[in-house]
Amino acid sequence: MSSFFVAHPGDPIARINSALAQGKNLLMTPGVYDVAQSIAVKRADTVVLGLGLATLTAQDGAVPMTVADVRGVDIAGLTFDAGTVDSPTLLRIGSGHDKGGPHVASAADPTALQDVFFRIGGPHVGKATTSLEVNSDHTILDDVWAWRADHGVPGSVGWTVNTADTGVVVNGDDVTATGLFVEHYQKYNVVWNGERGRTVFFQNELPYDAPDQARGATGRSTAGPRTRWRTRSGPTKRGASAATSTRTSTRASTRRSRSRCRTDRAWSCTT
């Protein structure tokens, strides 16, 4: 563990950042961390591992964690909570996917996220324009759930209360999502701009609380399919992208409404 800084709730973020800057990895022990300045991961191959679903809560509109344009970073076992002041995003992986350089984004040493979860509202009022922003090429998203809360502590959920435009924005190329769950965002659940993306599994759900069909641009009307998943150049490009990767398998299973689906012991679903 000599290469790790073992963080505890209440540790000054500056201290955590200092440890990271010195080349330490980060083990975050269980608890809730208030984060008013970004935890900045700048070194390649840094590991940030949370225990007990350690949770980072944005304060004052901060981006709780940023990862520089480096390769091989691993972020695992963390929950990111939006705070009451809107954050532009809650976790930003890389600043741009086209910056180049010997240490950036490597297929052989990819950056990966495992069991990284996002909440907008739920325990308290939360606002974040985007939850996860992936700019680094070759990033692997292995069990990510981005959730704009549809229930929670009274007063923490509502169309103008827990505001969140977009769940996941992927700008990096060659990004692979082996498990991506995104729910209830107000504009787009996923915006995927990167090339040659692959999604092995995708589940999403549209918001229940869109006040009307217009804003509900984002709602569950005919606009729905496009709001679930938008790509940079529209469906054609997306199709081309999918065609370049025969291994791609995207199955969007939309849990449209709990009330519309019933299961019984025969495990069939009637809608």
Next chain:
Amino acid sequence: MTGATTSTGGSPQQAVAHRTGETVLTVVDHHGTPLADTEVTVEQTRHAFGFGNIGFDFLELANGELTGSAADAAEHLADLYTDVFTTATLPFYWGRFEPERGRPDTARLRRTAEWFRDRGVALKGHPLVWHTVQPDWLLGLPLDEVERLQRERIRREVGEFAGLVDTWDAINEVVIMPVFDNGDNAITPLARAKGRIPTIRMAFEEARATNPHATLLLNDFDLSSAYECLIEGVLEAGVQIDAIGLQTHMHQGYWGEETMLAMVDRFARYGLPLHLTETSLVSGDLMPAHIVDLNDHQVPSWPSTPEGEARQADEVERHYRSLVGHPAVESVTYWGITDAGAWLGAPIGLVRADGSPKPSYEALRRLVKDEWWTAPTVLRTDERGGCRCGGSGGSTGRTCVVRRRRSPSVVRRGSRNWSRPPGERTADGRRGAGLPRASRPSRAEVLTARSVRTGPPGPPARYAAATHHRRPSTSAPRTATSSLRASGHVSARKQVSVYSSINSSAGRTRTAGRALGIVAVVGAAALGVVGPAQLAAAAPPTPPPTDLGPNVLVFSPDMPQADIQAKVDAVYDRQVDDEMGTGRYALLFKPGTYGSASDPLDVRVGYNTEVDGLGQDPSGVTINGGVTATGRNGSGSLDTFWRSVSNLTIKVVPTADACHTGNEMWAVSQAAPMRRVDVKDYTTFMPYCESPNYASGGFVADSARGRALNGSQQQFTVRNTDLGAGWSNGVWNQVFSGDLNAPAQSFPVPPYTTLTATPVSREKPYLYVDAAGAYRVFVPSARTNSVGTSWANGHTEGPRCR
């Protein structure tokens, strides 16, 4: 550890102060009688620090294949080379060394090695195992045949050249080796099949068995923590490596002292000598920064420019100053004496293609042969025949000759024109590299030195700390070797040798014959040596306990099960309904077995609770009972979020709550992953004890189970998991990726999407306790096109352990 910045501050003398020290020599005549009050000259003949370069350019010359002006040019280049460089790296690339099976280029390489040896240049072979420059005839052979041939090749080369080439890059670039995709070769599949560490073991053990005295290196260009971790894994596995090789090809620009030394610091912590094996700096345009694999940059012409040459000279000087200033560094090898025929056509040479030295050559020569060189010094012995040697002049670690002074004319400092007494061996039985003619006793009597002692300071405190790191036990005896050693007469010339070892800053000393390979010189400056007493003081301390805070509960098999159950239940009771609260818990089980067939342990898991085994593999922790996540009446498992289980084995034993524990129940929603869990029995992901029994999960990876039930799960994904006897049903979307025993693709009815292999994945890092009881984090490496778990055939592959 603070950064080593000695090169940028203070005087040059300070920069290399750790390599200097004072030695008291007693000068005796050949009868052993101390020579009191006698004038002697102490003369440096060689640096103990290795200043290396590649010797690829001299094969033709050494083999007499050149004539006329070509031979003259090569001789001129050789003069430039041997004036500065003390070690030559020779090419043993398999594909070029043995392009036709059974016809290796042994004789030609041998003559080249002898040619260098005769000029006082020590040799290093590069590389014994690598995935690039492979012979075509190896392609397509079965893996076991490839391995057999690779092992034979190691034994052949190391054996044929023993005594001539005693330093080898035993294996090159292993970090990328099993995932290398820039060219078909037979070694990548072998490394993939064997795993990195077993492949390294193969290389080192074959070479070691063939030449026990060889210095064997692990060498890599990947200087990320992936390499650190690979080294840790190799050391942990008990493979003895003698030095760590670090490549620093800087075609895209000099990294600067700070970056370089920070990198060196990271690798110094293993207590092994560091060899900067491949350094290059260009004297022309820089390669664009976006090139990842340097080999991908091919330009028709890449000229050396005046501005580039000035920059290169400055950078070469800074680079060498900083590295010689770092106590862990034992040698720096530059990758090219000349631009002619340089790798990638890049102007990385120190000599232009026309044979004229660049400013960088002059800069390096100035350092090596002037600033860091001790001029011949006249000393007078005291009444007991003693004289003090070394410690002045700011030299690097060096080897000196002591001669009785008869006339000023005997003082020579040339290091060229070496000859070697044939077959002469050092006192410990190894063949020496050669004796400088200048130090031969033709004109001055070589006196003997006896009864030496050293008085240098220990290494700087920050490097002493580096010895706290684990090293293989096999190297322990060597660390206790005395740093200076006197031997008896070795030749009729009445020379007596004192072998000086250069220390490694990390508190490791080496026997001198190995470090220097030189016979019959007096080691007058064993510099910065750590003696045995200091080594003992630097013994590895017990690692401090890791404070995981109040919300981590750690269980061990020796705890009363009732206590474990009570603590687990207390956390569950607190968390079971606290969906939006601030409680966060981790329940960690040290290796062993918990619960039994008659008294099961049921670990019920509520919100924001993580349950992990702390073994290295899932088999390390077995729970007889279950780890249970359930739905709730009213909503089923639509909100069974935020919990996890990983890295253990479950043998289902029902408790009194038979509905929830009759099978392993992991009836979860999103954000409730199961990883590295080996369920020996049936698993259900459906909350069939609750009403309604909706469920909206879910994620399983790198696991195994006897059989599994999706049940009411609207969607679920299962990756790299062995499903044993199979899987039943799905609702809207059921995805399998790289699973064993998964149903075939059948979407939409049933809604199975099945990928034979997972295109790319990296398993989650995990905490475990090692054999010493210390916490460690294992970081699995990325896999491509993977099928099945990462642990089914042994430990999860991961050079990236921390």
